[in-house]
Amino acid sequence: MKKIIINSLLACFVLTAIPVTILAQSQKPTLNHIALSVKNLAKSTAFYSKIIQLDTIPEPFHDGRHTWFSIASNSHLHLIEYPDPIIVPGKGTHLCFRVPSIEDFIQRLEKNNIPYSNWQGENKAVTTRVDGVKQLYLQDPDGYWIEINNDK
Numbered sequence: 001m002k003k004i005i006i007n008s009l010l011a012c013f014v015l016t017a018i019p020v021t022i023l024a025q026s027q028k029p030t031l032n033h034i035a036l037s038v039k040n041l042a043k044s045t046a047f048y049s050k051i052i053q054l055d056t057i058p059e060p061f062h063d064g065r066h067t068w069f070s071i072a073s074n075s076h077l078h079l080i081e082y083p084d085p086i087i088v089p090g091k092g093t094h095l096c097f098r099v100p101s102i103e104d105f106i107q108r109l110e111k112n113n114i115p116y117s118n119w120q121g122e123n124k125a126v127t128t129r130v131d132g133v134k135q136l137y138l139q140d141p142d143g144y145w146i147e148i149n150n151d152k
Contacts, residue, residue: 031075040081097149119137135149
């Protein structure tokens, strides 16, 4: 009888532990959005639409102070016009977007007179990482750093 009770308790423990493990794995955090404060919403919206080529998506506020962009499946970039001073960190803190062609992206930058550089800061230069990925850096209208690369 003791053996049956112990086995039954063990079976209950195992059966209840399995769903908890599966649940824990499926509940890992995923990126929802990145929010950036901007001084001029129209100017920043135009930059991310025209230069970075992100698509806008509906935003719920409809107050003229927000623009939302789709950056990946279920991930967004939110621009929020905000009057406080914007403190921009160094180049090591940046957004990164992958493009199919660095050369085509450079043509868009040059056509729009937007400066870019490599990691070391050399103007109009591209870094080739040890893994062969090409990358360049530019700043948005508020000075936030953006990396563009051709990673697969």
